[in-house]
Amino acid sequence: MRKLKIAAASAVLVATSMFGLAHAADATAPATGPQAAMHHMRGGHGPWGLGDIKKLHDQLKLNPQQEQAWQQAVATSKQNHDAMRQNGQQLRQSMMQAKDQKILDLAGMRAAREKVFDQNRQLRSQTEDAWLNVYNGLDDGQKTLVSSAIKARWAKMKDWHDKAMQRRQQMHKGAPGAPAATPPAAQ
Template identity: 45%
Template structure:
């Protein structure tokens, strides 16, 4: 009995998370499109990421074969990103079709989510293989350049994560007295 209840709660929680994610995607952030965590923020980080890619590309001084591998990996990444976006949109549409029903079909939602996860995992693996193929064609100096860039990127991600964590800890601590009243 306990296992069945836990599983139902887990599915319900996953469905709720899917619902909140879809709702969040449709809701503009506070302060407009450039608000915290909103579409403007994604575009900013995406722009930083792509600019970093361009800088890295320029530093590598690729030969013709390496350039072909770079372009193939970049094309694979772009195509797979678009495919993942379509998968997400299909999930959203499936939920939209069900949300007006008096009783949600959590089994169908869960199955759709599992299928989307599998498809996305395959696409991420294709991306990884394309970039590994490119990386394996580099010489040691070029690999060092890539390694340095990745280490810098990981350090920036960690700094952002720490700032976000501090923000939420501060936000939670500030709202705790108000919630107690």
């Protein structure tokens, strides 16, 4: 009887962790934690950490051919983003339906998750290809501007990460095995 309970608990754990992984790893899944507000801010951001691409668009002063490639990349981004969201919603719906079954089909759930991940990977690749097409059509001055924008965004993300790590260390400084906080420098 004990082995049966352990097996049942293990199956539930595997199923819930698969659902959690599918939800967490799917970039299109709506956020539900404290970071939920940040999830909805992603819409105007370009690939490779570009930040607000509308602002960058105005600075680039694109010629008509470059503008056409830009608009195609924007359209591809929006279309693929919507498709990824829809894929994620379908996966969540199938997981919710599976939850009502007496015996879970873990192999089927995994196959469905992998299918969605593969589809989303292809969509991300198409989006990146569209933006690479834009980048490859830029002159050296425009590429320098884009490169500077990406590097500035990376620096901003690193600053955010460093601050988050400091906050995390401060939260855990009383925990056993946590490194002691460094005292402020004397002046």
